[in-house]
Amino acid sequence: MQITTLTDDISLKRPLEGGNEQQLAVVREVLANVKTQGDAAVRAYSEKWDGVMLNDFRVSQQEIDEAVANFDKTLLADLIEAADNIRLYHKEQRRTGYKLPLENDSYLAQRIIPLEAVGLYVPGGSAAYPSSVLMNVIPAQVAGVKRIVLTSPASKDGKLPDAVLVAASILGISEMYKIGGAQAIAALAYGTETIASVDKITGPGNIYVALAKREVFGEVAIDMIAGPSEIAILADETAYADEIAADLLSQAEHDVLACAILITICESLAEKVAEEVERQLALLPRESIARQAIERFGHIYIAETIEQAIAAVNSLAPEHLEIMTANAEEDAQKVTHAGAIFIGRYSSEPVGDYFAGTNHVLPTNSTARFASGLNVDDFIKRTSVVYYSEKTWAQNAPKIARLARLEGLEGHARAVEARGWKKGEV
Structure with missing residues (x-):
C-alpha cells in the first residue's frame, strides 16, 4: 500500500462509480421490456444473464423446507442469534407518532404508518448473503410492513442458496423469487403477471441493480444507491499492524472497486501495516479481487496530529470507520461523518456485518455526510394531521x-x- 503524508489539501474522496452510458442504456431497455412484457421479459433476461431458464420464479415451500433440513445446525443457531441481536437493536428505533393539543379542543398530530409492501434485493451469483436477508427484512418487520418480498438471482441449478432460504425462513418470509439484476428491480417496481409491485425497494447489488434502482425512483421509493464497500481506520501507536491489515482486507475482498484506507499518526505503524497487507494478501483466498482493490483504492496516510486525522475522516465520510486509538471513545465523539463506527480493538467491522445487531446496509461514496444506514424509518411514512x-x-x-x-x-x-x-x- 502506498504511504503518503497527509496534508490539508489532500482529498480522500474517490470518484463516484456511476456507471457508463452503455450500462445505462442496457438498464433502460430492461426496464422498458419488463414493464410492457412482464414475466416473459424477466424469463428471457434471467436465461440471458444468469444462465437459467425458469418456468416458475417463485421459491416453493418445498425448496425452503429442504434447505432448512439440510442446513448445519450450528450455523442455524448462529443465524437465529444474529437475527435476535438485529431485532433487539432495531426495536429501539420504532416511532409512535404524537398528538399536540391546542386550545379550544383543536390539535395537531403525526401518524406513523408502515409501508404496505417492500421488495428486498439480496445479491447472489457466486456467493450467498444470508446476512443481507436479516439486515433488510428485520427493520421492515419491526416497522410493521405487511408484505415483504425477497428477490435474488438463481444459481445455475435454478435455486437460491440454502443459506438465503434458511435466513428467510427464520424470519417467516415465504414470498421469494429467483430473479436478479435489473429485471428483478423492474419486476418489483412495475409488477408482472407473477409478481405484484411494491412501494419501496431496498438492498445492494451490482452496477446494473444500482442503475435500475436509480431509474425507477419516483415510481417506487428506494433506500440508497450503494457503491462498492469502504473501510477507513483511524489508528495510533497503540494499534496492532496485523489486525489493521486484516480489517483492511476484509473489505478489499468484497470488490475490485472496494476502498481501504488507514489514517494514522504513527509512521512506524504505517510501514508495518503496509508490510502486513502484502503478507496477508498472499494468503487470502480472494487475493485477486483484494489485490486489485488495494492497488486502486488502498492507501495509508500519515497525519501530524489526531485532530488532523479526524478532520480527514470527516472529509472522507466513510461507510465503515474503525477507531483504534488510546482514547478511542473520546475520538469517536469527534467524528460527524461515517456510516458506522467501530470503537476499539475488539469491534472489527465484521462484528457489525454479521452479529452485533447494527445494520450493515450503509451509505457509501461520502454520502454519510447526509445519509444514514438502513433502519426502521426507511419502512414507514409520517403523515401529518390537523384538526x-x-x-x-x-x-x-x-x-x-x-x-x-x-x-x-x-x-x-x-x-x-x-x-x-x-x-x-x-
Missing part, C-alpha cells in the same frame, strides 16, 4: 388569509374565508 375547531379557525382565519394574499394566492385566502368569517357568522 381545527370552529373557534380556533375563527381566531386564525384572518392571519391565514393575509399570508395567502402575501404570496398572491387569492384562492387560498378565499378557501379559508369561505367558512363564514367574512360573513360575520362567527
Whole structure:
C-alpha cells in the first residue's frame, strides 16, 4: 500500500462509480421490456444473464423446507442469534407518532404508518448473503410492513442458496423469487403477471441493480444507491499492524472497486501495516479481487496530529470507520461523518456485518455526510394531521388569509374565508 503524508489539501474522496452510458442504456431497455412484457421479459433476461431458464420464479415451500433440513445446525443457531441481536437493536428505533393539543379542543398530530409492501434485493451469483436477508427484512418487520418480498438471482441449478432460504425462513418470509439484476428491480417496481409491485425497494447489488434502482425512483421509493464497500481506520501507536491489515482486507475482498484506507499518526505503524497487507494478501483466498482493490483504492496516510486525522475522516465520510486509538471513545465523539463506527480493538467491522445487531446496509461514496444506514424509518411514512375547531379557525382565519394574499394566492385566502368569517357568522 502506498504511504503518503497527509496534508490539508489532500482529498480522500474517490470518484463516484456511476456507471457508463452503455450500462445505462442496457438498464433502460430492461426496464422498458419488463414493464410492457412482464414475466416473459424477466424469463428471457434471467436465461440471458444468469444462465437459467425458469418456468416458475417463485421459491416453493418445498425448496425452503429442504434447505432448512439440510442446513448445519450450528450455523442455524448462529443465524437465529444474529437475527435476535438485529431485532433487539432495531426495536429501539420504532416511532409512535404524537398528538399536540391546542386550545379550544383543536390539535395537531403525526401518524406513523408502515409501508404496505417492500421488495428486498439480496445479491447472489457466486456467493450467498444470508446476512443481507436479516439486515433488510428485520427493520421492515419491526416497522410493521405487511408484505415483504425477497428477490435474488438463481444459481445455475435454478435455486437460491440454502443459506438465503434458511435466513428467510427464520424470519417467516415465504414470498421469494429467483430473479436478479435489473429485471428483478423492474419486476418489483412495475409488477408482472407473477409478481405484484411494491412501494419501496431496498438492498445492494451490482452496477446494473444500482442503475435500475436509480431509474425507477419516483415510481417506487428506494433506500440508497450503494457503491462498492469502504473501510477507513483511524489508528495510533497503540494499534496492532496485523489486525489493521486484516480489517483492511476484509473489505478489499468484497470488490475490485472496494476502498481501504488507514489514517494514522504513527509512521512506524504505517510501514508495518503496509508490510502486513502484502503478507496477508498472499494468503487470502480472494487475493485477486483484494489485490486489485488495494492497488486502486488502498492507501495509508500519515497525519501530524489526531485532530488532523479526524478532520480527514470527516472529509472522507466513510461507510465503515474503525477507531483504534488510546482514547478511542473520546475520538469517536469527534467524528460527524461515517456510516458506522467501530470503537476499539475488539469491534472489527465484521462484528457489525454479521452479529452485533447494527445494520450493515450503509451509505457509501461520502454520502454519510447526509445519509444514514438502513433502519426502521426507511419502512414507514409520517403523515401529518390537523384538526381545527370552529373557534380556533375563527381566531386564525384572518392571519391565514393575509399570508395567502402575501404570496398572491387569492384562492387560498378565499378557501379559508369561505367558512363564514367574512360573513360575520362567527
